[in-house]
Amino acid sequence: MPRSPQTVRSWALLLRLLALLRPPGLGEACSCAPAHPQQHVCHSALVIRAKISSEKVIPASADPADTKKMIRYEIKQIKMFKGFEKVKDVQYIYTPFDSSLCGVKLEANSQKQYILTGQVLNDGKVFIHLCNYIEPWENLSFLQRESLNHHYHLNCGCQITTCYTVPCTIAAPNECLWTDWLLERKLYGYQAQHYVCMKHVDGTCSWYEGRLPLRKEFIDIIQP
Numbered sequence: 184m185p186r187s188p189q190t191v192r193s194w195a196l197l198l199r200l201l202a203l204l205r206p207p208g209l210g211e212a213c214s215c216a217p218a219h220p221q222q223h224v225c226h227s228a229l230v231i232r233a234k235i236s237s238e239k240v241i242p243a244s245a246d247p248a249d250t251k252k253m254i255r256y257e258i259k260q261i262k263m264f265k266g267f268e269k270v271k272d273v274q275y276i277y278t279p280f281d282s283s284l285c286g287v288k289l290e291a292n293s294q295k296q297y298i299l300t301g302q303v304l305n306d307g308k309v310f311i312h313l314c315n316y317i318e319p320w321e322n323l324s325f326l327q328r329e330s331l332n333h334h335y336h337l338n339c340g341c342q343i344t345t346c347y348t349v350p351c352t353i354a355a356p357n358e359c360l361w362t363d364w365l366l367e368r369k370l371y372g373y374q375a376q377h378y379v380c381m382k383h384v385d386g387t388c389s390w391y392e393g394r395l396p397l398r399k400e401f402i403d404i405i406q407p
Contacts, residue, residue: 212283213282213283213284213285213312213313213314215285215313215314216314216345217345217361217363217364217370218316218343218345218370219343219345219361219363219374219375219380220316220327220330220335220371220375221330221334221335221338221339221341221343221379221380222343223300223315223316224264224265224300224316224330224331224335224336224339225335225336225339227265227300227301227302227315227316228265228266228269228301228302228303229263229265229266229269229270229273229299229300229301229302229303229309230263230264230265230266230298230299230300230331231260231261231262231263231264231266231273231298231299232260232261232262232263232264232296232297232298232299232320233258233259233260233261233273233276233296233297233299234258234259234261234293234294234295234296234297235256235257235258235289235290235291235292235293235295235297236256236257236258236259236291236292237256237257237291237292238254238255238256238257238289238291239254239255239257240252240253240254240255240280241253241254241255243279243280251279251280251281251284252279252280252281253277253278253279253280254277254278254279254280254286254287255275255276255277256275256276256277256278256289256291257274257275258273258274258275258276258299260272260273260274261296264331264332264336265336266303269303269307270303270307270309273309275308275309276299276301276309276310276311277308277309277310277311278310278311278312279312284312285312285313285314286312286313287311287312287313287315287317289317295319295320295321296319296320296321297317297318297319297320298316298317298318298320298323298331299311299315299317300315300316300317301315318371322371323376324376324377324393325393326376326377326378326379326393327375327376329393330379330393334379334381334391335379337382338379338380338381338382338388340357340382340388341357341358341359341380341381341382341388342355342357342358342359342380342388343358343359343361343380344358344359344360344361345361345364346360346361346362346364346365347364347365348365349365351365356386356387356388357382357386357387357388358388359380359388359389359390361374361375362374363375374390377392377393378390378391378392378393379391379393
């Protein structure tokens, strides 16, 4: 089925934007800024839990001169955490075929489930890439799974600042310092797995560790 001009423009724009993610001198690399799972959820248009049923390589546009390819994954949606106002049920998700454009490789025809965050195009198609939060569901901590329902969404007014080197400080009272990248040199370390940046009644934000009892000032916000 031929794609509409609007769809073709949407794909082309997304591919151009992803090309800009490549740092100078690393033409075949995909580089993404570190982000806490809470940031991914807050900044994504769609957050779902799903299994991958099948995959198919398709042209990125209807232009015969365009050699770029996309991967179309057919999915079984298990639960939607965000994106209800944009799309009700997701049947397919799309990602660049080329790893240099941050294409995502997922396991199809298996029992593995994923948490997927991504963008929703004007025509309702869902687009994902490596700079989104995409993890096997089994890798998520209990706090992360629970926070997809509540804590992440309710605390998008908090800002999470990645700490790359010491000293690092916050610039506003609604910021939390994220130190996984500094201390563990990986994206999703202990802090990402077990902490949420939560807002107090006075507008300030601080880290809440999931295994600790929720303090009253947090409960006043999430249970008005």
